[in-house]
Amino acid sequence: MYKMAIKKAQSADIKKVGFNLQIPSDLKFEFEKQCKQDNVTVTSMIISLMEVSLVESYLATVSRIENALANLKKVLNSEDIFIPNPITSDNPMFSKTVSESDFKKLMEIDLELALGIDEFKEYFKIDIFGEAPYIYEALSLLESSRSYIRRIARNMNKRDDYNAVQEHYNDIVFQKFNLETSK
Numbered sequence: 001m002y003k004m005a006i007k008k009a010q011s012a013d014i015k016k017v018g019f020n021l022q023i024p025s026d027l028k029f030e031f032e033k034q035c036k037q038d039n040v041t042v043t044s045m046i047i048s049l050m051e052v053s054l055v056e057s058y059l060a061t062v063s064r065i066e067n068a069l070a071n072l073k074k075v076l077n078s079e080d081i082f083i084p085n086p087i088t089s090d091n092p093m094f095s096k097t098v099s100e101s102d103f104k105k106l107m108e109i110d111l112e113l114a115l116g117i118d119e120f121k122e123y124f125k126i127d128i129f130g131e132a133p134y135i136y137e138a139l140s141l142l143e144s145s146r147s148y149i150r151r152i153a154r155n156m157n158k159r160d161d162y163n164a165v166q167e168h169y170n171d172i173v174f175q176k177f178n179l180e181t182s183k
């Protein structure tokens with residue numbers, strides 16, 4: 001969370017409104033010192049921490065997503081599971097591969113993420129003109145994780161396996177749609 005907040009704080013340039021905050025003096029001193037060390041302003045860092053907290057809280061609202069992301073971190077042995085899409089060739093994750101057993105786990109995780117994204121969209125009633133940008137940021141991070149899994153499948157020449165999981169996902173969605181429309 002901290003690394004993400006630092007990145008946001010370093011590029012922060014948004015309209016701000018007043019906000020009164022009372023904090024213990026020793027916390028203020030240490031926080032100011034850390035912000036100076038990280039070359040960010042206190043205000044931009046507080047804003048970034050708020051933004052990152054919101055996104056993380058949204059990601060935690062659907063347990064299927066929370067579990068899938070935790071499993072993805074375990075399989076990849078990394079906290080860096082949200083990577084830019086498309087992944088540039090100079091990114092160390094560009095050529096990432098995993099063992100066969102971990103690949104099978106990744107396919108299960110991808111299915112859970114896809115289904116979790118659907119739940120997420122339903123829970124927050126997401127439409128194209130929503131007014132909660134941090135919900136969309138959370139959604140973007142979820143899609144980023146899926147693109148990472150897709151990249152690994154491509155690196156391992158496992159497109160057919162990946163496509164089979166996508167077909168399974170489509171079957172589940174189609175079945176759910178048929179159940180809902182037959183009511």
